[in-house]
Amino acid sequence: MPIDTKPVASSGPWDAKLQQFHGGQEWAQLSNFVEDFSVTTNPFGMPQGAKQAATHSIEHSHHYPPADQEPAKTSLARFLWPASFENDRDRLILGNGASELIDLVIRMAPSGTWRPGPFYTQYKEYERSARNNGFALLGPESSEKGNVACLVNPCNPTGDYLELPELKAWVAENVQPGGYAIIDESMQPWHSAQFREHSLVGQREYVEKLYREQGISVFVMHSWTKLWCCTGLRLGSVVCPTAEHMRAIKKIQVPWSVNTVALAFLNAVVDDEEYLRDTWELTPLWRKATVDRLQGMFPGWEFHGREFLSWIWIDTRDADVAERAVDLARAAGVPVRSGGPGYNLPTFIRVAVREPQKVDVLVGALKKLQQE
The missing domain is CATH 3.90.1150.10 (Aspartate Aminotransferase, domain 1)
Structure with missing residues (x-):
C-alpha cells in the first residue's frame, strides 16, 4: 500500500493544512x-495516588520545575531498569509528550530518506515530523534502506507486533549504516509483568554494538500518557543509544519542557x-x-x-x-x-x-x- 504523503482533511479542532489529525477531541x-x-x-x-501528587504539586507552581527533570527522571529510570538504573539513566531524557521528542530526534537525524515500519499504517507523528524536516518519504513496501526508520511496536493502530528477534532483523534490513532507528514502544508495557524482557530498553549490548560497528543509533520512544491515562499532562521519554545522544537532544530541547505537575505525577506513578x-x-x-x-x-x-x-x-x-x-x-x-x-x-x-x-x-x- 503506497504511503499517503499529505494530511487528510478533517473536521473539528485540527487545522487539516497544518496539523496531523489525532483522536481524543470529541x-x-x-x-x-x-x-x-x-x-x-x-x-x-x-492512578489516584499519582493524581493526588500532581494536584499537590500545584502549590509549588510559582517556582520553575527542575531543569534536570529530577527526581522524576531517576524514578522512571528505576522503573525501566530496576537493577541497572544508575548506569542507564544518563541515556534517558523526558519530554512534553512523546511528540516533542519525536520531533527533536528526527531534527538531529542524518538527512535523506525516511521509512516507516513494515505495517500498512502506524502512528503518524513520525511521518509528519519527517515531512516537515525535508526527508524523502518511502513507503512500507519499499526495499530501500532509510537514513531514518521509525517503527511503532506494538503498532498503533493496526495491532501488529514484532518480537525482539524480528525487530532486530527489521532494523538490520531497513536502516542504512550511520542512520537512525526510532522504535516506539509506548504500548509495550501492556505486554505483561515481564514486558522489560520483550523490550529494546533492556538490549543495551545490542544497541551499543550496532552503534559501534555500523554507526546505527537506536532510540526507544515512550509516550507514558497512555499507560497511566494522563494525556493532558504530556509525558514522554526516549532512551538514547549513548549519553552523548541524550546530551545532543538536551542541547536543542526547550528548557523546562516538562512542567511541575507532570513531573510530580511521574515521580509518584512509577511506584503504583x-x-x-x-x-x-x-x-x-x-x-x-x-x-x-x-x-x-x-x-x-x-x-x-x-x-x-x-x-x-x-x-x-x-x-x-x-x-x-x-x-x-x-x-x-x-x-x-x-x-x-x-x-x-x-x-x-x-x-x-x-x-x-x-x-x-x-x-x-x-x-x-x-x-x-
Whole structure:
C-alpha cells in the first residue's frame, strides 16, 4: 500500500493544512458524554495516588520545575531498569509528550530518506515530523534502506507486533549504516509483568554494538500518557543509544519542557504496582469480552491486534458502515476512532478497551446497525 504523503482533511479542532489529525477531541463537545473509546488510554483511568501528587504539586507552581527533570527522571529510570538504573539513566531524557521528542530526534537525524515500519499504517507523528524536516518519504513496501526508520511496536493502530528477534532483523534490513532507528514502544508495557524482557530498553549490548560497528543509533520512544491515562499532562521519554545522544537532544530541547505537575505525577506513578497488576490482569479479559460481543453481532467484521493491547482495530469492510458506527457511538456519548481521518482507511474503526459497563453503552448504540 503506497504511503499517503499529505494530511487528510478533517473536521473539528485540527487545522487539516497544518496539523496531523489525532483522536481524543470529541468528548468535550458531547453533552451526554459517557466514555471515550477513541483513545488508547488505560481503562482504569488516572492512578489516584499519582493524581493526588500532581494536584499537590500545584502549590509549588510559582517556582520553575527542575531543569534536570529530577527526581522524576531517576524514578522512571528505576522503573525501566530496576537493577541497572544508575548506569542507564544518563541515556534517558523526558519530554512534553512523546511528540516533542519525536520531533527533536528526527531534527538531529542524518538527512535523506525516511521509512516507516513494515505495517500498512502506524502512528503518524513520525511521518509528519519527517515531512516537515525535508526527508524523502518511502513507503512500507519499499526495499530501500532509510537514513531514518521509525517503527511503532506494538503498532498503533493496526495491532501488529514484532518480537525482539524480528525487530532486530527489521532494523538490520531497513536502516542504512550511520542512520537512525526510532522504535516506539509506548504500548509495550501492556505486554505483561515481564514486558522489560520483550523490550529494546533492556538490549543495551545490542544497541551499543550496532552503534559501534555500523554507526546505527537506536532510540526507544515512550509516550507514558497512555499507560497511566494522563494525556493532558504530556509525558514522554526516549532512551538514547549513548549519553552523548541524550546530551545532543538536551542541547536543542526547550528548557523546562516538562512542567511541575507532570513531573510530580511521574515521580509518584512509577511506584503504583497495584495499578499495573490490574492493568495486566484485566485488560486482556475485557478486550476479549468486547471482541466476542462485537464479533457475535457483526460476524463479517475483522478484528485485529494482540490480546494484551488496550484497543481493538476493526475492519468493518464497508466505509459507509464504519461511518455509521462512528456516528452512532458519538450520539450515544461513547465516541470511537474512525480510520478515515489521519489514516485514510475509511472502512476501519478503533475501539478502546473499557470496563464492561461502559461497553454496554457502546454495544447498545451499535445494535442499531443490525436493524439498518
